[in-house]
Amino acid sequence: MIVIVDYGAGNLNSVKKAFTYLGAEIVVTDQPKMLSAADKIVFPGVGHFSSLRALDRSGLRGALLQAASTGKPFLGICLGMQWLFEGSEECIEVAGAGIFPGKCRQFPSSVKSPHVGWNSLTVQPGSRLLRDLAQDSFVYYTHSFHAPLVAATTAATEYGLQFAGAVERGNIFGVQFHPEKSGDVGLSILKNFCEV
Amino acid sequence: MLTKRIIACLDMDGSRVVKGVRFKNLRDAGDPAECATAHARSGADEIVLLDITATSGNRNTLLDAVRATARSLFVPFTVGGGIRQLEDAAAVFDAGADKIAINSAAVRDPALIGKIAGRFGSQAVVVAIDARKSQGSFEVFVAGGRVPAGRDAIQWAREAAACGAGEILLTSMDRDGTQSGFDCELVRAVAEAVSIPVIASGGAGSARDFIEVFRDGRADAALAASIFHFGLEDIAELKRELRDASIPVRWPC
Helix, strand or coil: CEEEECCCCCCCHHHHHHHHHCCCCEEEECCHHHHHHCCEEEECCCCCHHHHHHHHHHCHHHHHHHHHHCCCCEEEECHHHHCCCCEECCCCCCCCCCCCCCEEEECCCCCCCCEEEEEECEECCCCCCCCCCCCCCEEEEEECEECCCCCCEEEEEECCCEEEEEEEECCEEEECCCHHHCHHHHHHHHHHHHHC | CCCCEEEEEEEEECCEEEEEECCEEEEEEECHHHHHHHHHHCCCCEEEEEECCCCHHHHHHHHHHHHHHHHCCCCCEEEECCCCCHHHHHHHHHCCCCEEEECHHHHHCCHHHHHHHHHHCHHHEEEEEEEEEECCEEEEEECCCCEEEEEEHHHHHHHHHHHCCCEEEEEECCCCCCCCCCCHHHHHHHHHHCCCCEEEECCCCCHHHHHHHHHCCCCCEEEECHHHHCCCCCHHHHHHHHHHCCCCCCCCC
16 A cells, blocks of 8 residues: 655645556555554655654654654655755754755756756666656656755756656655656656566 | 656636637646646646636535545646635645645735745745736736736735745736747746746747747746647657757656
8 A cells, every 4th residue: 555645735636546447455544653553654845945844743743753764665856855954944943854964955047947857868777666767758847946066966957957756765766857747757656666 | 856847737617628829718638637637747846736717606616626636646736717716725735736726815815825834834835816917017817817906916925925936827918728829928027037947828829839938038947738628739759849949857657
């Protein structure tokens, strides 16, 4: 069973629909105790970094950190990936999980922000999440802040600078783009997560 | 490299996709779910479904169409038409839309943009602007192009962005359905006025029109309906021509 964590930020239908299409058993929940029963956890999210404040109020933050530390396969999408870092300049009062080093920052003024649309991935070899993905595959992005390149970066994207499109360490995975909106490429990434 | 998006638009009348010329003379163009899937398969980067009649009587028909279309669609999906309040938007998101487009209601109450963005994120809010050239400037029209709003399109685009819109869908009423090319002057003026993406709409007729609106109009995306429905232009072929002209596009899809 894959649990999609609902903390009140945005619309989770698309993520749920994509996993259902792939034949996965899905539960959407805002209950921290459901995370311990999950085989895998998907942590989506859109919008402002400050919406992650809701995690503290609901007790979800502790449950998410606990699940990630026990090696349960964990996929953060968009804001969910940014949360895996130390924090974001978008809202410095809210702490990220600190699983990956560095803070999320705004794009340079040389490019329009937000970064919206299909952009390509420079894929590093050896990623389990991005297994069998063609180099320069296109994925759909929509975000104003980006995570830095770190040792765990498995795919980089260029938009005014190089940023982390995907990160991976052990069973912890993060993608800044939206695999549920990235056509066949995105579905193959979600399928890889189902098979981790 | 960030690519330019090609967006296929389905105009809905009741449960059917239709297409008119300058917002009139509607012709039947098929079932929405089938059209959407076919367009996505041939390379559309995004699908927009607009309820052009947008009367309260057929809301359930529209929501059924959104549900059926969303089921097997895995590219971004925008729905517009008849969204007057937060609850209307919520119902459309619940039926499977990723973004909503609002037009008349946003002009009437710009705070609605922020209300929807606050709950669903700015990335989910597209403000649609229908504009027509008038005495050297571009005037906004509402109610499906029937009523002048007494507002300047560029100024309204700026305000919409400041209120929390994630994208502007900009339709030239002068060009809509004519296949005589996008209004690059209008598109460029808006694209240079806002930092959010601008989707050019109205007038697509050939690959050259797309090349022009991306180069001269500085559009981030371009939307078309007529040419794709009636098979006048295959999206895959269009993307090959754009690529040959060094316009970055998602290919292969």
